[in-house]
Amino acid sequence: MELERLNIFDEQYRHLGTATREEVHRLGHWHETFHCWFVCREKEENHLYFQLRSPEKKDYPDLFDITAAGHLLATENVKDGIREVKEELGIAVDYDELMPLGIAKYSVVSEQLVDNELANVFLYNWKGNLEDFQLRVEEVSGIVRVKLVDFALLISEQKQEVKVEGFTVNHKGERANTSKSVSRESFVPHEKAYYESVLRSIQEKLL
Template identity: 50%
Template sequence: MESELLRIFNEDHQPIGVATRAEIHEKGYWHETFHYWLMEKKQGIDYIFLQLRSPKKKDYPQLLDITAAGHLLANETVEDGIREVKEEIGLSVHMEELKSLGILKYSVKMDPLLDNELAHVFLHQKNVPFDSFVLQEEEVAGIYRIKFTDFSALWRDQKEYIPMQGFEVENGEKNFFEKSVGKEQFVPHDQSFYAALINKIQQELK
């Protein structure tokens, strides 16, 4: 995986070449990713789904993250990124079901990782029961859902902890949990990234 080739860009999103994933994260080159956010509405309440990263992951193990996401390889289009949804969480979705939220630029610096991403962000609004998820266990340990109002309040510093419900897979079995979580349980995307994401989603929910 570290030897995969990805396109690299300058900050104006102009391509400047190709590099390995390892080199990209070592030197902080800008590169493209695909972000899939799943939301559902139940009894008038909007929920957002997050994945719990596998404890086997090299980066950010056992932290909450985007519903499904991945890097775009050098020979892939943005549309090809949808493969990540099936691979990671077992849902079959099509691009025409998704709403583009545009490109979000963000950086994460956690020594020795320098992660500068141009994220193509998509929203999928569909009611999906927990039983529908089939997880790629080396990548994803669980799926949780959070009220979008709580998710928004957390990242706007209006709440310190918020409730979530979902499941984790252990030895092939789903175990369901209700937990209270704070920012420290999330992958440390910059707060401005979460704020921009929330604003874009709110515009779609109007």
């Protein structure tokens, strides 16, 4: 995976060439990703779905993240990113069903990597059930949902914890229901501005 080649760009989204995934994260090259957020409405409440990253993941293990997301390879275009939904969640989604939320430019720096992303962000109106998710356990070890309004309050620091409900799955594929309160530290540390922008766009789409 670290040898996969990605397109690299400058901050103005001008194409500069390609580099391996390892080089991209080590040197901080701007690169393209695909983000797909699942949302559903139940009992007059909108809910966001989060994946639980596998404990085997190199980056951000055991943290809640965007429903489905991944890097776009140098040979791919934005529409090809839809493969991430099928690969990670086992859900077949048609690209035309997605609602585009724009391109989010953000940067996350940690001891392990410099992640400068040009994220193509989409929203998907999910009408299925938790039982429909067939997770790729080496990538994803659970799915939970949280009330949209509660997550927005968590990001704005007006709430310290939110309740998540869903299931986890072990390496054997065995599922267990989960329902608990979690803090901001339980989620991947995307920039606050990214979360705020995405939440604002989602709320506008749902009006």
